[in-house]
Amino acid sequence: MKGLLKLARQVAVGGLGETGDISRAGDTAVAGLKAKAEAQTEGGAEAGSAAETPTPIVLQKRESPVSLPIEQRPDKVGIDRKVALVKEAEQAARAKDEQLIRQVSAGYADIIQQVTIANSEGVYVEDERVRSRLVVHVVASDGKVIQTGYDSAGGTKGFELFEEVKAADLGRRAAERALLMLKARRAPAGRMDVVISGEAGGTMIHEACGHGLEADLVQKNLSVYAGRKGEQVASELVTVIDDGTISGKYGSFRFDDEGNPAQRNVLIEKGILQKFMYDRITSQKDGVNPTGNARRETFRYRPIPRMSTTYLAPGEHSPEEIIRETDSGLFVRRMGGGQVNTTTGDFVFEVLEGYLIKDGKIDEPVRGATLTGNGPEVLQKIDRVGNDPGFTIGTCGKDGQGVPVSDAQPTIRIPDLVVGGILEDEGDN
Numbered sequence: 001m002k003g004l005l006k007l008a009r010q011v012a013v014g015g016l017g018e019t020g021d022i023s024r025a026g027d028t029a030v031a032g033l034k035a036k037a038e039a040q041t042e043g044g045a046e047a048g049s050a051a052e053t054p055t056p057i058v059l060q061k062r063e064s065p066v067s068l069p070i071e072q073r074p075d076k077v078g079i080d081r082k083v084a085l086v087k088e089a090e091q092a093a094r095a096k097d098e099q100l101i102r103q104v105s106a107g108y109a110d111i112i113q114q115v116t117i118a119n120s121e122g123v124y125v126e127d128e129r130v131r132s133r134l135v136v137h138v139v140a141s142d143g144k145v146i147q148t149g150y151d152s153a154g155g156t157k158g159f160e161l162f163e164e165v166k167a168a169d170l171g172r173r174a175a176e177r178a179l180l181m182l183k184a185r186r187a188p189a190g191r192m193d194v195v196i197s198g199e200a201g202g203t204m205i206h207e208a209c210g211h212g213l214e215a216d217l218v219q220k221n222l223s224v225y226a227g228r229k230g231e232q233v234a235s236e237l238v239t240v241i242d243d244g245t246i247s248g249k250y251g252s253f254r255f256d257d258e259g260n261p262a263q264r265n266v267l268i269e270k271g272i273l274q275k276f277m278y279d280r281i282t283s284q285k286d287g288v289n290p291t292g293n294a295r296r297e298t299f300r301y302r303p304i305p306r307m308s309t310t311y312l313a314p315g316e317h318s319p320e321e322i323i324r325e326t327d328s329g330l331f332v333r334r335m336g337g338g339q340v341n342t343t344t345g346d347f348v349f350e351v352l353e354g355y356l357i358k359d360g361k362i363d364e365p366v367r368g369a370t371l372t373g374n375g376p377e378v379l380q381k382i383d384r385v386g387n388d389p390g391f392t393i394g395t396c397g398k399d400g401q402g403v404p405v406s407d408a409q410p411t412i413r414i415p416d417l418v419v420g421g422i423l424e425d426e427g428d429n
Contacts, residue, residue, distance in 0.1 A: 061125070194419065214276065242265045326357050393405070
């Protein structure tokens with residue numbers, strides 16, 4: 001089998017102390033956790049007065065109104081069906097062009113987390129988190145040029161996800177993208193109007209905006225948005241929301257990793273900065289309530305403010321109208337990876353699939369394009385917001401730990417953005 005099968009299972013159990021520090025044990029067995037708890041209790045008793053009477057903690061179990069139904073639990077699906085899924089994606093990709101498609105990597109993963117959270121304030125939470133995903137990477141080459149294609153699907157769902165999204169479709173789209181870019185001309189460089197499709201997902205919103213709105217970076221003055229609450233930081237067409245309650249999305253959950261209910265948080269409303277994303281410690285520093293954004297990779301890590309499902313709210317324009325009203329520029333159908341400096345807001349992103357716009361129409365494909373700019377400046381420039389939100393999935397890394405997230409945006413237009421391309425005197429190799 002040339003496809004790559006990746007199966008992941010994980011069980012997480014954690015507790016949060018009164019100061020926000022995590023009491024954790026490498027042994028998740030009951031005996032190991034009990035020994036750790038007894039050691040903590042004995043340490044506290046030695047530090048206090050012998051005459052002190054312990055204050056009992058009454059744990060009150062929290063229930064969540066968030067519905068994340070699972071129709072086909074991954075642990076009830078046979079390994080043969082999962083292998084068949086990976087093979088289906090791989091075979092569909094290779095069938096697009098057996099000579100030019102040089103490599104296909106298809107990876108399936110599912111995870112079931114049993115989570116228990118209890119703290120000294122009486123919070124007690126039990127939850128089960130189920131996620132599934134399938135990703136396909138394709139490499140195409142004509143012997144001179146190498147190009148890649150990528151597609152993925154995932155969510156807080158079981159195996160029913162692959163009744164909604166077909167593995168073969170993911171494989172075909174990834175292969176078509178690689179083959180298209182193989183034949184594309186080199187992207188021109190310079191300032192131009194850029195239209196980013198809803199299909200591209202919200203990578204730019206996640207990176208150029210979202211991280212800067214996480215409260216720990218704000219409080220450390222490592223965010224360009226520090227001290228700007230209540231100010232206009234974006235075009236009035238821009239409303240940015242982080243919402244961990246959307247059913248089925250890869251970044252959704254019932255409770256965050258401190259036991260706070262998942263919430264819908266409007267971060268920027270019609271261009272005005274409204275709030276940041278908080279965990280327990282950062283919310284105490286600012287004198288506000290937690291926003292349900294305390295997240296950690298497993299119980300071995302401390303919770304920190306993280307995004308869940310972050311998106312730019314839809315506007316009133318249709319994608320066709322936005323393209324028609326753009327005389328010339330770059331149309332981005334699929335974004336790649338990127339980097340952002342949260343202190344300054346400067347970013348650079350790779351374009352995986354792009355096209356030139358000529359006379360209000362999508363024209364020939366181009367490769368090698370990058371988008372460069374400053375997050376707050378770009379948000380101020382946005383002059384068209386579409387009505388076609390498109391979601392993508394990913395694993396967001398921060399402080400050495402990764403968590404599953406979703407991001408989204410509708411089609412948007414950014415005038416006069418810096419596009420990096422390949423100079424005409426440079427080769428393709």
